Amino acid sequence: MTDETRDEQAGRDAADPGRLLDGEDPSTPHADEARHWLNVYSELVTFKEQAMATSQDNKSAMRTSDAREEVEQTDVRVLEAERKRLRERLAFWERRHRQLSTK
Numbered sequence: 001m002t003d004e005t006r007d008e009q010a011g012r013d014a015a016d017p018g019r020l021l022d023g024e025d026p027s028t029p030h031a032d033e034a035r036h037w038l039n040v041y042s043e044l045v046t047f048k049e050q051a052m053a054t055s056q057d058n059k060s061a062m063r064t065s066d067a068r069e070e071v072e073q074t075d076v077r078v079l080e081a082e083r084k085r086l087r088e089r090l091a092f093w094e095r096r097h098r099q100l101s102t103k
Contacts, residue, residue, distance in 0.1 A: 015081030017088060026092065031100035038097050041090035048083045055079060 001009075013019050020026070024037055059071045 011078065014078060015085055017085050019085070020089075026096065028096075029100065031097060034093055034097040034100050038090065038093040041086055041093055045083065045086045045090050048079065048086055052076070052079045052083060 021037075021040065025033070028034060055071065055075060059068050059076070062068045062071070
């Protein structure tokens with residue numbers, strides 16, 4: 001696979017709402033495993049939100065409107081799509097952990 005193909009695939013994967021991380025099993029019957037994934041996604045959401053804040057700060061510092069518009073139309077949209085997917089996975093694992101913890 002070429003670097004370009006890998007980059008394209010990574011872009012598609014980043015926002016794919018159905019994509020799971022390696023080893024992630026939504027049907028796990030174990031509360032500790034659900035807690036693990038809850039922690040993983042919590043960290044990923046925090047990371048993505050920090051990346052978004054940094055990108056917004058950097059975008060605001062850009063001197064040309066064309067550069068700011070490009071960042072807004074591409075980079076920021078990709079970050080937002082990634083954050084949305086991560087938040088959805090986090091919400092799933094929060095619900096799943098609650099289900100398994102009350103059994």
